[in-house]
Amino acid sequence: MLRPDGDGFVECLDGHRHWGRFGAAGLLLSDPERGVLLQHRAWWTHHGGTWALPGGAVNSDETAWAAATREADEEADIPGDAVRPLSSWTVDHGGWTYTTLLAQTVRPVEATVMNAESDELRWVPVDEVADYKLHQDFALAWPELLPELGRELILVVDGANVVGSRPDGWWRDRPGAARRLRDQLAGLPRQGLALTGEWSWWPRVVLVVEGQARETEPVADVEVISATRDGDSTIVDTVRSLRTKRPQDRITVVTADRELRERVTAEGATHLGPNTLLGALEQHQGGSSNNNG
Ligand SMILES: [Zn+2]
Secondary structure (H helix, E strand, O other): OOOOOOOOEEEOOOOOEEEOEOEEEEEEEEEOOOEEEEEEEOOOOOOOOOEEOOEEEOOOOOOHHHHHHHHHHHHHOOOHHHEEEEEEEEEEOOOOEEEEEEEEEOOOOOOOOOOOOEEEEEEEOHHHHHHOOEOHHHHHHHHHHHHHOOOOEEEEEEHHHHHOOOOOOHHHOHHHHHHHHHHHHOOHHHHOEEOOOOEEEOOEEEEEEOHHHOOOOOEOOEEEEEOOOOHHHHHHHHHHHHHHHOOOOEEEEEOOOHHHHHHHHHOOOEEEOHHHHHHHHHHHHHHHHHHHO
8 A cells, every 4th residue: 555645744834843744634523412532642653642633644635624534534433424524724834734624423423443543532521621631732722623613604695696796697697697606605515615714614505595586496505595575684584593593603694785794794693705705616616627637
């Protein structure tokens, strides 16, 4: 078997020695019943004897998500299909990055020590994590990660506003333009969406349609809400009901409409411009076609 090309130490700009020629990634897996999964690192490993996350080096042909789930499978027997990504946080040291993938179990899984890198795997209640002897980098990251555990991003997309933000002839076929937008959005819950340099999200997507686009059908990864009155009021109502049902989640409304932005901000949501969303979608679709070709 070929040695994975990510294996190896590198020195970052701060002069630390780190594992992973293309960076490293770890899986912060939370389970509503049991807490988070920690790995007690074998004494002979780098920073051995401390508690940290299952994970390891990213290979050149892998995403951080692929690497973290592969390592969790190899080290802890966590099947990839039992895990759903919610978000990721990347710390850039200059020349080396570490990405923490925040994920949730979708069914009960047992964690089993599978190789010599771990002495023990343990589900730890969230409020006890800080009492463990943690790996120094994980200890520094924990306060940043803790409030994001189990938190989802829900994107509420103002369909008419986003479709109307680009003069691509949408006015000749409004239902068709809404369907195209819906199909573009459908990739997000699996591909993820980088919103800042540090944070990416695997969002739930709610598309609000109105007028001639009202008959748009939902698809597997996109919920569609058809506005019975004006679209803006439906969006505000949608945000309000999501806030009540899922108070821990982030709700972001995609619209350029200034008045609507103010109304949803008052309801506790944030907002994002259509061009930011479309730019991220196109970049991703361009990226994946390069990978395939
Ligand atoms: Zn460093």
